[in-house]
Amino acid sequence: xxxxxxxxxxxxxxxxxxxxxxxxxxxxxxxxxxxxxxxxxxxxxxxxxxxxxxxxxxxxxxxxxxxxxxxxxxxxxxxxxxxxxxxxxxxxxxxxxxxxxxxxxxxxxxxxxxxxxxxxxxxxxxxxxxxxxxxxxxxxxxxxxxxxxxxxxxxxxxxxxxxxxxxxxxxxxxxxxxxxxxxxxxxxx
Numbered sequence: 001x002x003x004x005x006x007x008x009x010x011x012x013x014x015x016x017x018x019x020x021x022x023x024x025x026x027x028x029x030x031x032x033x034x035x036x037x038x039x040x041x042x043x044x045x046x047x048x049x050x051x052x053x054x055x056x057x058x059x060x061x062x063x064x065x066x067x068x069x070x071x072x073x074x075x076x077x078x079x080x081x082x083x084x085x086x087x088x089x090x091x092x093x094x095x096x097x098x099x100x101x102x103x104x105x106x107x108x109x110x111x112x113x114x115x116x117x118x119x120x121x122x123x124x125x126x127x128x129x130x131x132x133x134x135x136x137x138x139x140x141x142x143x144x145x146x147x148x149x150x151x152x153x154x155x156x157x158x159x160x161x162x163x164x165x166x167x168x169x170x171x172x173x174x175x176x177x178x179x180x181x182x183x184x185x186x187x188x189x
Contacts, residue, residue, distance in 0.1 A: 014075050028069045051107040057089040107157045114153035137161035
């Protein structure tokens with residue numbers, strides 16, 4: 001085992017102050033694979049949502065791990081620091097789950113942009129969103145084409161706009177089918 005460690009040490013330039021191009025490339029590949037493993041430890045939480053908590057981890061993890069590639073920091077301790085960041089992120093996510101005030105502090109809160117078919121312009125300005133941004137979110141819902149059809153549209157903590165449609169009661173039409181009738185056509189709007 002010591003022989004393998006010595007070869008790895010030499011290949012990655014772990015004890016060197018200056019790195020060769022091929023050593024930095026090898027370090028980049030090793031850090032890339034280890035970063036994937038570190039992020040996988042965080043499960044889908046980090047890669048699936050983008051709250052302030054998650055974005056901060058992404059920025060810091062990239063910054064820390066880049067130092068392992070360039071040799072600006074010791075290789076193994078730098079990777080350990082990346083793992084420590086991810087574990088801290090997970091601990092904060094657990095705290096946010098059990099303590100809603102903490103969750104609001106680290107993740108933010110939603111901001112209503114539309115209430116009962118009315119655009120809340122003050123909230124739109126505070127969110128730096130245009131009517132075109134709101135209409136794009138509307139188009140992404142598939143079925144709603146007008147703000148009046150929205151009961152609520154909050155800007156979520158992750159930066160996405162959710163659209164909650166007005167719930168209309170369905171029209172029920174009784175149709176009498178007489179003998180000899182083959183087609184019944186109903187149009188409900």
